[in-house]
Amino acid sequence: MSPARIRLGIIATIAVWSLLTGGSIAEAQAQNQRDRPGISSHLNLTMEQRHIIKEIIKGLKIENEPRNIQLVVGQIIPKTILLRAMPLDISQKVSQVKNHVFFLKNDRVVLVDPKNNKVVDIIELQ
Numbered sequence: 016m017s018p019a020r021i022r023l024g025i026i027a028t029i030a031v032w033s034l035l036t037g038g039s040i041a042e043a044q045a046q047n048q049r050d051r052p053g054i055s056s057h058l059n060l061t062m063e064q065r066h067i068i069k070e071i072i073k074g075l076k077i078e079n080e081p082r083n084i085q086l087v088v089g090q091i092i093p094k095t096i097l098l099r100a101m102p103l104d105i106s107q108k109v110s111q112v113k114n115h116v117f118f119l120k121n122d123r124v125v126l127v128d129p130k131n132n133k134v135v136d137i138i139e140l141q
Contacts, residue, residue, distance in 0.1 A: 057088045058126065058136045064109045065138050071104050072117070072124050073140055080120045090134045092118075092127050 060068070080096055092098070098116035106113035116129050124138040 058111055058115075060109065060111065060136060060138075064111070067108050068105055068112065068124060068126075069138050069140055071102055072119070075102065077119050079122065080118045080125075084120065086120055086123060086125060086134065086137055088134050088136060092125075092132045092134060094132070098127055098129070098132075 077099065082093075082096060084090075084093065084096065096118055098118055101112055101115055101117065112126060114129070115135065116127050118125050118127070119140075122140040124140060125134055126136040126138070127133065128135050
């Protein structure tokens with residue numbers, strides 16, 4: 016069976032399940048998109064990885080973002096926010112974030128996916 020037929024079967028199964036449970040086909044397809052590798056609204060970092068990020072960024076003495084913005088995973092960050100490249104030390108130790116950018120707000124490290132400007136994780140500095 017071809018990959019296209021398998022994918023079509025999966026989507027059809029999700030659509031039927033969604034309709035039977037009261038959801039819509041669009042919701043089921045959106046869930047299918049979120050479950051695929053590489054398409055994620057958050058990172059799955061270990062406590063150790065979060066600690067590495069926190070300690071390295073704390074040592075950089077970066078100012079908090081002064082603008083009033085909502086800090087929620089999945090939130091799109093306005094283009095007016097200064098996003099910083101991930102420090103090399105972090106990229107080498109925590110490979111999941113090497114292509115991400117960040118800013119600080121209220122003593123939190125806000126990790127952002129630069130492809131869509133969405134918040135993917137928030138790490139407390141305290």
